[in-house]
Amino acid sequence: MTVALLAATATAALAAGCTDQHGPAQDGRGRTQAPRQPEQIVSGTPVLAVKIDNSPAARPQTGLDSADVVYAEQVEGGLSRLMAVYASTLPRAVGPVRSARESDLELLRQFHNPTLAFSGAQHKLLPLINSAPLQAEPPEKASGAYFRGTGRPAPHNLFLRPARLMPSPPGTKALTTGFRYGAAPAGGRPENTRTIRFPAAGFTFTWSAGLHRYLVAMDGSPTMTADGKRVAPATVVVQYVQVRQSAFHDRLGNNTPYTETVGSGKAQLLRDGRVYDVNWQRRKATDGTQFTTKDGRPVNFAKGQVWVLLTKAPR
Known part of the structure; x- marks a missing residue:
């Protein structure tokens, strides 16, 4: 994807918007709030998790700034895909929505009966999704919750109306991730910019003292939403994990x-x-997922949106 094409895609999306019969689809304007402590598992309305396209042709995304938690994971070809988790705010629209992966099922088990919105999955994976302890809501099951936006081609134009899946936000009590919020731990070292690289994707987080947030850039370009908002989490976690081959392949093998x-x-x-x-x-x-200091003390996050980069452990 060339820089020129990426710029053209972003310009078209900003000009045309993600439109349906109700007018332009815009992100929610509410501020995110701190989730409750991890021990307080709750029943009732679950969180909404949405698989979001993160290819250059899919940017700028819609509704990304309203998520409480954003996970970035590696997919085929070394590219990245996002999973946005919503509890405190349901934006008017979210997307572009893309397909699920096997890893998502394990990741989502830390939430209580989550609702998963995704565009589909390869047929061998669908039985695993259908038997997982979650509420699967692809377009073929909830067609009224999805629409095709204008200004970009398929498959980068499928958007979700979250209110069609749940009438109101579940609230931060539904966030059962194990995250803690509060004062910063002791120690640490100053660092204003951090870049995390996947094989074919890059994320840069730059600290803004004025906003008290990290400004996100992906593949060298500022991460904006379709209505012109800069995505800016309060906490970024670089989580080193094992990334191995699965039993599944894409259409190209x-x-x-x-x-x-x-x-x-x-x-x-x-x-x-x-x-x-x-x-x-x-x-x-x-x-x-519990995070602790070297002496075993729980680590607090700053209040606000959290990004978790699931990346290979360094050798």
Whole structure:
């Protein structure tokens, strides 16, 4: 994808918007709030998790700034895909929506009966999705919740209306990830910019003291939403994991990577313009992911949106 084509795609999307019979689809304007503590598993309305296209042709995305948590994972060809988790706010539209992967099923087990919105999956994976402890909502099951936007070609133009899947946000009590929020840990070291590279994708987070947030850039370009908002999380987690081959392949024969999120390992936490070396642990799939200092103390995140980059452990 050339820079010129990427710019043209972004310009077209900003000009045309993601339109349906109700007019332009815009992101929610509410601020994210801190989830409740990990021990408080709740029943009732689940979180909404949406698989979001992150190829250059899919940008700028819609509704990304309203997510409480954004996971970035590696997919075929070394590219990246996002999973956005919504609890405190449901934006008017989210997308472009793309397909699910086997890794998503393990990752989502740390939420209580989540709703998963995705464009589809290869037929051998569908039975696993249908038997997983989640509410699967692809277009063929919830056609009224999806629409095709204007200004870009398929498959980068499928969008979700979250309100068609749940009448109101479930609230932050539904976030059962194990994350903690509060004062920063002791120590750390100053670091204003961090770049994380997948084989064929790059993410850069630059600390803005004025906004008290990290400005996101992907593949060297600022990450904006379709209505012109800059995506800016309060906390960034670089979680080093094992990425192995799965039993699945794409249409071109490329193996689908499987990202292991149960286990333990190292991570780095970025908040308040500092970086902290921490450990992560998730003993079983139904547990939240716990982050601790080297002496075993729980680590707090800053209040606001959290990005988690699931990337290969360094050798």
